[in-house]
Structure formats: structure tokens, C-alpha cells
Amino acid sequence: MSTERLIEALVADRDTPTITPARAVWWSVAAGGVVAAIGFFLVLDVRPDLAAVLLSWRFLTKAAFVFALIGVAIGEVVARSRPDARPDLRTWTLLPVAVLIAGIGGEVATQPAADLLGLGHGMHPITCLFFIAGLAAPVFVALLVALRWTAPASPSACGAAAGVLAGAIGAALYSLYCTDDSPLFLATWYVLALMPLGLLGALFGGRLLRW
Amino acid sequence: MSGDEDHWAALMRAANRGDAAAYRTVLGEIAALVRGVVRREAAARGAVVDVEDVVQETLLAIHLKRGTWREDQPLRPWVRAIARNKLVDAMRRRGRRHEVPIEPFAETLATEPPVRHGLGGAVERLIGALPSRQREVVRAVALDGLETREVAARLAMTEGAVRVALHRGIRRLARVIGGTS
Structure with a gap:
């Protein structure tokens, strides 16, 4: 077929909607997030002492970490879902790491040295790993489906960012249940839960997001 | 350059x-730009x-992925990125791995006419393999140059x-050409 003819077909098809990366991400976060939230309230539910700890600095550190990570990950997924995306990480992606480091500093400064190891281990590390991954799953699937409409320069990098975003949303929900408030626990187990999600995202993204 | x-x-x-x-x-101008770049680049290696x-393939991707272009951004780097992706795909399908440097895409203003005006080529073959309704509609629009209104009446x-x-x-x-999924 001549290219002119193909162009005519494309022109005739111009009214069909296209999806922008931002919209793809917001929709998957909303849809996956609702499913994950329903699962959360069915299986886990909010910790009973939430009101009491809500304004403690350790809980706020946890909240700041997950929300910073969600913000950074949304930005990264959107940016990386474009064909002309730059490969380098931007400085602001270090924000969640900075929150984590500040939290660890505060914990080490205020807690007796002998307790630190126990605080890092926490009460429910395996529950944490398991549920963050489980709560991340709906968002993960929704993101991989929606991002197929985009054109990432590097499908695996975009997928990795999507995996971390899904994990961050799982972590945000889980943090409402989790009673391990130490930033040391956060830096160990939350981060350990997020890493395989980023890896899975890179793996699936590399296969599913090619265009 | 900025005016263009x-x-x-x-x-x-x-x-x-x-x-x-x-x-x-804009699709016509993009086609001319991509044609010149791909021809030179392929010849060079x-x-x-x-x-x-x-x-x-580049035009198809541009059409289907046009939501990934930001309206406040220049169009050309986005077009170059898509063309590069498609050229790498085409070379890979030929069984050789190629890294395409970005430079040949950087400052190309040459517009070249297509070699082929008639039928033939991968896209035409693949249209024949579409499910019947899609095939009839794509042919009516692309080959007979009908408006969607006229196609509706005819079919x-x-x-x-x-x-x-x-x-x-x-x-x-676009999916079948790319060989993905």
C-alpha cells in the first residue's frame, strides 16, 4: 500500500480517542487502588490505635515515605512511558530515600542502641512482605494493562517504575494496619517488599510494554 | 529550526x-522526514x-501513540524516537542487532519522495490477513479513498x-507488523 493511502486511513481514524500517559496512570492507580482497598478492609482493616499514633513522628515518617514514593513513582512512570523519555533518574527521585535516612537518624538518636536490632526486625516482617505484595497486585496488573497504550522508550524501565508505584500503593494501605512503627522496620521490610515488585515490573514490562 | x-x-x-x-x-511531512533518515541510515550500515x-510502521505508531506527545513539547524529537524504535525493530527482524546512533536523526530536513506508489509491501499483505469486516473497511478507506460515511453506505x-x-x-x-503479541 502506498504511504499516501495509509495516511488517508489514519486521517479517517483521527477521532478515535488516544490515551495520555498521565490518564493511563491515574486510571490504573484509581481502579487498582479501589480493589486493593476493598481487599484491605476485608482481610486486614485499620489498626485500632490509629488515632493515637496518627501524629507521632514515627507514623508520620512512615506516611511521608510512602506518599513521597507514590509521588515520585507516578512521575517516573508517566515520564518513562514516552518514546523520547530520558534514561537518567532525576534528583527528586531521592526524596523518599531522604525521608528514610532522616527517619533512621531520628530513631538512632532517640532509641537505646541495644533496642535497634529488635526495632528493625519488628513484630511482623513476613506479614509485611506478604501483604504489601498482595495489596500491590491489582495496581500492578492495571498499570501493565494501561501502559500498553503508551510507548515507553525503555519498556523494562517503565515497568520497573510501575512495579515500584504499585508497591508504594500497597505499602500505603498496609501502613494503616502495620503496628511496626520504627523507621528501621520501614527501611528494612518495606524496602525489601518493594524491590521484587520493581524487578517483576522490569521483567513483565520488558515483555508486555514493547510497541 | 524553532519556526519549523x-x-x-x-x-x-x-x-x-x-x-x-x-x-x-503533518503525517505527510513526517513521512518524508522519516523516509530520508531511514534510507540514509540503512545505506550507511x-x-x-x-x-x-x-x-x-512509524506512521502507524505515531497515530496509535499520539497521546504520548505532549502538546507543549516540540514534535520532532518525539517523531525521531519513534522512527528510531521502528528502524531498530526492522533491522532486528533481519536477524542482525543494530545500535542506531541518535545523530543521523538530529538535523535532517531533507524530504524525500516515496519509491513505491502502487501496491505491495508489508502493510498491504497484512491488510489481506485482517478479519473480513476490518479488511473491507480498511481497503475502502485506504485504497478507494472513501469517507467513513460512504464506506458505511457501501457496506x-x-x-x-x-x-x-x-x-x-x-x-x-501495527501489532502484527511489530511482531509483538
Whole structure:
């Protein structure tokens, strides 16, 4: 077929909607997030002492970490879902790491040295790993489906960012249940839960997001 | 360069608002640019690719992925990125791995006419393999140059159904060509 003819077909098809990366991400976060939230309230539910700890600095550190990570990950997924995306990480992606480091500093400064190891281990590390991954799953699937409409320069990098975003949303929900408030626990187990999600995202993204 | 860039971006923005003439113009100019770049690039590395196939694959991707272009950004780097992706794909399909440097895409203003005006090529073959409704609609629009309204009358379909069939046909073409999923 001549290219002119193909162009005519494309022109005739111009009214069909296209999806922008931002919209793809917001929709998957909303849809996956609702499913994950329903699962959360069915299986886990909010910790009973939430009101009491809500304004403690350790809980706020946890909240700041997950929300910073969600913000950074949304930005990264959107940016990386474009064909002309730059490969380098931007400085602001270090924000969640900075929150984590500040939290660890505060914990080490205020807690007796002998307790630190126990605080890092926490009460429910395996529950944490398991549920963050489980709560991340709906968002993960929704993101991989929606991002197929985009054109990432590097499908695996975009997928990795999507995996971390899904994990961050799982972590945000889980943090409402989790009673391990130490930033040391956060830096160990939350981060350990997020890493395989980023890896899975890179793996699936590399296969599913090619265009 | 910025004047030219503004011109392209303005056309694409108009196209996004439904301006058929602007869309036709910008796709034509993009085709000419991509054609020149792909031809030179393929010749430079002695690679055997069907230039017009790569041009058409690039146009299909541009059409289906146009939501990934930001209206406040220049159009050309986005087009170059898509063309590069499609050229690498085409070379890979030929069984050789190629890294395509970005430079040949950087400052190309040459516009070259297509070699092939008649039928033939990968896209035409693949249209034949589409499900019947999609095939009829894509052919009527692309080969006979009919409006969707006329296609609807000819095939006794609603205009909406014609649009859906056309869009599905185009998406399927792009998928099959890329060899992904």
C-alpha cells in the first residue's frame, strides 16, 4: 500500500480517542487502588490505635515515605512511558530515600542502641512482605494493562517504575494496619517488599510494554 | 529550526482537535522526514530494510501513540524516537542487532519522495490477513479513498461501526507488523 493511502486511513481514524500517559496512570492507580482497598478492609482493616499514633513522628515518617514514593513513582512512570523519555533518574527521585535516612537518624538518636536490632526486625516482617505484595497486585496488573497504550522508550524501565508505584500503593494501605512503627522496620521490610515488585515490573514490562 | 518546529507542533495540535487537513499535512511531512533518515541510515550500515515499510510502521505508531506527545513539547524529537524504535525493530527482524546512533536523526530536513506508489509491501499483505469486516473497511478507506460515511453506505454498516472496524484494523496492523503479541 502506498504511504499516501495509509495516511488517508489514519486521517479517517483521527477521532478515535488516544490515551495520555498521565490518564493511563491515574486510571490504573484509581481502579487498582479501589480493589486493593476493598481487599484491605476485608482481610486486614485499620489498626485500632490509629488515632493515637496518627501524629507521632514515627507514623508520620512512615506516611511521608510512602506518599513521597507514590509521588515520585507516578512521575517516573508517566515520564518513562514516552518514546523520547530520558534514561537518567532525576534528583527528586531521592526524596523518599531522604525521608528514610532522616527517619533512621531520628530513631538512632532517640532509641537505646541495644533496642535497634529488635526495632528493625519488628513484630511482623513476613506479614509485611506478604501483604504489601498482595495489596500491590491489582495496581500492578492495571498499570501493565494501561501502559500498553503508551510507548515507553525503555519498556523494562517503565515497568520497573510501575512495579515500584504499585508497591508504594500497597505499602500505603498496609501502613494503616502495620503496628511496626520504627523507621528501621520501614527501611528494612518495606524496602525489601518493594524491590521484587520493581524487578517483576522490569521483567513483565520488558515483555508486555514493547510497541 | 524553532519556526519549523512550531509549525509541526501547531499542525499536530490542530490535528488533535480533529482538523483532518492538518493531520494529513503533518503525517505527510513526517513521512518524508522519516523516509530520508531511514534510507540514509540503512545505506550507511549496509542494512537491508524496506524503507517504505519502516516509514509506514512509524506512521502507524505515531497515530496509535499520539497521546504520548505532549502538546507543549516540540514534535520532532518525539517523531525521531519513534522512527528510531521502528528502524531498530526492522533491522532486528533481519536477524542482525543494530545500535542506531541518535545523530543521523538530529538535523535532517531533507524530504524525500516515496519509491513505491502502487501496491505491495508489508502493510498491504497484512491488510489481506485482517478479519473480513476490518479488511473491507480498511481497503475502502485506504485504497478507494472513501469517507467513513460512504464506506458505511457501501457496506451497509453504521458510521460508528465503520470507525470501530477501521480503528481495530489499524491497531491490528501495527501489532502484527511489530511482531509483538
